[in-house]
Amino acid sequence: MQIPAKVEIIEVCPRDGFQNVKDFIKTENKIKIIKQLIDSGVKRLEVTSFVSPKWVPQMSDADAVVAEAKKYAKENNVKLIALAPNKKGVELALNSGVDEVSYVLSVSESHNKKNVNKTVEESLNQFAEIAQMKGTASLKLAIGTTFGCPFGEEIKTEKIITTAKRALDEGASEVILADTVGLGNPALVEKIIKDVTQEIDPRNISLHVHDTRGLGLANILTAMVNGIYRFESAAGGLGGCPFAPGASGNVATEDLINMLESMGVKTDIDIQKVKEAVSMIELYVNSPVTSHMSLLL
Amino acid sequence: MQIPAKVEIIEVCPRDGFQNVKDFIKTENKIKIIKQLIDSGVKRLEVTSFVSPKWVPQMSDADAVVAEAKKYAKENNVKLIALAPNKKGVELALNSGVDEVSYVLSVSESHNKKNVNKTVEESLNQFAEIAQMKGTASLKLAIGTTFGCPFGEEIKTEKIITTAKRALDEGASEVILADTVGLGNPALVEKIIKDVTQEIDPRNISLHVHDTRGLGLANILTAMVNGIYRFESAAGGLGGCPFAPGASGNVATEDLINMLESMGVKTDIDIQKVKEAVSMIELYVNSPVTSHMSLLL
Numbered sequence: 001m002q003i004p005a006k007v008e009i010i011e012v013c014p015r016d017g018f019q020n021v022k023d024f025i026k027t028e029n030k031i032k033i034i035k036q037l038i039d040s041g042v043k044r045l046e047v048t049s050f051v052s053p054k055w056v057p058q059m060s061d062a063d064a065v066v067a068e069a070k071k072y073a074k075e076n077n078v079k080l081i082a083l084a085p086n087k088k089g090v091e092l093a094l095n096s097g098v099d100e101v102s103y104v105l106s107v108s109e110s111h112n113k114k115n116v117n118k119t120v121e122e123s124l125n126q127f128a129e130i131a132q133m134k135g136t137a138s139l140k141l142a143i144g145t146t147f148g149c150p151f152g153e154e155i156k157t158e159k160i161i162t163t164a165k166r167a168l169d170e171g172a173s174e175v176i177l178a179d180t181v182g183l184g185n186p187a188l189v190e191k192i193i194k195d196v197t198q199e200i201d202p203r204n205i206s207l208h209v210h211d212t213r214g215l216g217l218a219n220i221l222t223a224m225v226n227g228i229y230r231f232e233s234a235a236g237g238l239g240g241c242p243f244a245p246g247a248s249g250n251v252a253t254e255d256l257i258n259m260l261e262s263m264g265v266k267t268d269i270d271i272q273k274v275k276e277a278v279s280m281i282e283l284y285v286n287s288p289v290t291s292h293m294s295l296l297l
Numbered sequence: 298m299q300i301p302a303k304v305e306i307i308e309v310c311p312r313d314g315f316q317n318v319k320d321f322i323k324t325e326n327k328i329k330i331i332k333q334l335i336d337s338g339v340k341r342l343e344v345t346s347f348v349s350p351k352w353v354p355q356m357s358d359a360d361a362v363v364a365e366a367k368k369y370a371k372e373n374n375v376k377l378i379a380l381a382p383n384k385k386g387v388e389l390a391l392n393s394g395v396d397e398v399s400y401v402l403s404v405s406e407s408h409n410k411k412n413v414n415k416t417v418e419e420s421l422n423q424f425a426e427i428a429q430m431k432g433t434a435s436l437k438l439a440i441g442t443t444f445g446c447p448f449g450e451e452i453k454t455e456k457i458i459t460t461a462k463r464a465l466d467e468g469a470s471e472v473i474l475a476d477t478v479g480l481g482n483p484a485l486v487e488k489i490i491k492d493v494t495q496e497i498d499p500r501n502i503s504l505h506v507h508d509t510r511g512l513g514l515a516n517i518l519t520a521m522v523n524g525i526y527r528f529e530s531a532a533g534g535l536g537g538c539p540f541a542p543g544a545s546g547n548v549a550t551e552d553l554i555n556m557l558e559s560m561g562v563k564t565d566i567d568i569q570k571v572k573e574a575v576s577m578i579e580l581y582v583n584s585p586v587t588s589h590m591s592l593l594l
Contacts, residue, residue, distance in 0.1 A: 293510060
């Protein structure tokens with residue numbers, strides 16, 4: 001297999017992991033975990049989302065989290081990322097001073113409607129408006145349900161490609177192909193990645209997989225041997241569906257690092273320090289930690 | 298990727314899963330689970346091991362398990378397998394009337410010494426003696442630590458090949474390449490499988506992986522695209538190291554079926570019926586079930 005010398009891991013636990021945790025995690029504890037993740041060597045870190053506190057009370061301290069994390073991030077040359085599902089959120093994110101904003105849509109019409117009450121076309125039009133106001137921040141488009149829709153809607157690869165192209169044409173720095181509910185499998189990942197990278201430069205792509213069915217690492221491996229070298233993961237494997245207790249969320253950063261480093265692929269992240277962050281998560285966050293490497297003695 | 302139309306899954310939970318469970322599982326409950334696994338469609342099933350009850354009290358009912366399971370297995374055209382670590386165990390296994398016996402050694406000298414107090418050469422000599430007495434049963438050689446030794450001993454692929462060749466020359470029907478402690482990674486699996494299948498017909502090989510570090514499915518995927526089509530797995534993901542509570546054991550049969558079937562690879566096993574077996578395991582077996590598919594609603 002063709003493997004790269006190095007890949008980039010983007011840590012998303014403080015956003016995608018924490019947003020599924022019911023009990024509010026004190027801002028100061030979020031910051032402790034964020035600092036530990038920065039100490040592990042990660043260079044891009046998704047710290048929060050700007051979303052209505054009525055929907056996601058856990059993210060109601062988004063401004064405070066960014067303000068607190070910013071100084072430490074700057075000292076360590078780390079880019080902070082926030083997610084936003086709409087124009088208002090993007091404005092707040094940009095005002096907070098994060099380095100990158102991820103705007104999210106689903107390429108599945110039914111899922112996008114349910115999630116943000118828009119057609120994909122409407123979301124893309126909003127993305128174009130947002131691109132006008134991004135200033136010096138990087139703007140990314142997260143394309144949800146790329147590898148499968150929970151409502152069974154068929155996802156056409158052509159639609160993934162046109163969506164990604166439009167975002168990049170509007171000034172997106174990157175598109176994130178997201179397996180929102182962990183429905184991807186290696187054969188599908190290979191097919192989609194092969195087709196998409198015919199049209200889109202892989203350097204503008206990152207991959208966000210969920211480990212719902214245990215296929216996170218196999219899917220990342222498949223994307224990597226097909227030329228994708230940038231992956232999002234969450235320390236402790238947090239995230240995912242709060243309706244299936246114990247079911248896995250994001251692929252765990254420590255499991256991903258172990259796979260890559262054991263294969264000789266550098267990540268420049270210290271797995272022991274990530275495991276220390278996971279210990280802090282176990283202390284401060286009322287959520288099961290489901291990773292393999294954190295359970296090894 | 299090159300994927301086969303169909304693969305074979307050999308279920309090993311009643312042996313490799315149960316042998317790591319401390320509390321004795323009543324024989325009648327073992328049989329209930331074995332029958333449910335047979336109902337799921339599996340055609341080869343490792344039901345017990347013939348090993349000193351002093352070492353593994355859980356397997357002290359090996360004879361009774363085989364006797365009870367045999368009739369139902371025969372009615373369903375299912376081959377029963379037992380494992381044995383020495384000549385005495387093989388004799389007992391053959392007398393019990395199982396269809397296949399797996400003799401196990403480790404290709405790592407230090408691990409083999411620790412496990413069965415023999416050099417690899419001594420184990421292979423014993424295998425040759427055993428091959429003389431196998432009668433109509435199939436005799437297999439499980440080659441432990443193929444993908445890594447827990448004591449850090451370097452495993453030379455040449456030694457895996459000569460070990461496998463000798464076993465096949467002596468009359469083994471199959472060699473099982475076993476990742477005893479889950480140290481394999483996809484790059485290593487690819488390298489070893491490519492080298493081994495240069496010399497050994499892949500139809501005589503099966504793969505036994507542990508999911509200790511979460512790489513079970515990625516490793517099976519890698520072996521499959523390199524021509525290995527026969528895999529051992531355990532319902533519920535039981536097995537593995539009793540010293541790391543919660544750490545995964547064997548790759549879970551239900552997770553493996555989900556990966557394969559979602560990729561379009563047939564297994565001829567009914568995942569719902571395996572999940573019912575897992576529910577019985579949760580009822581009768583004091584061991585954590587760690588699979589992804591069993592946690593999904």
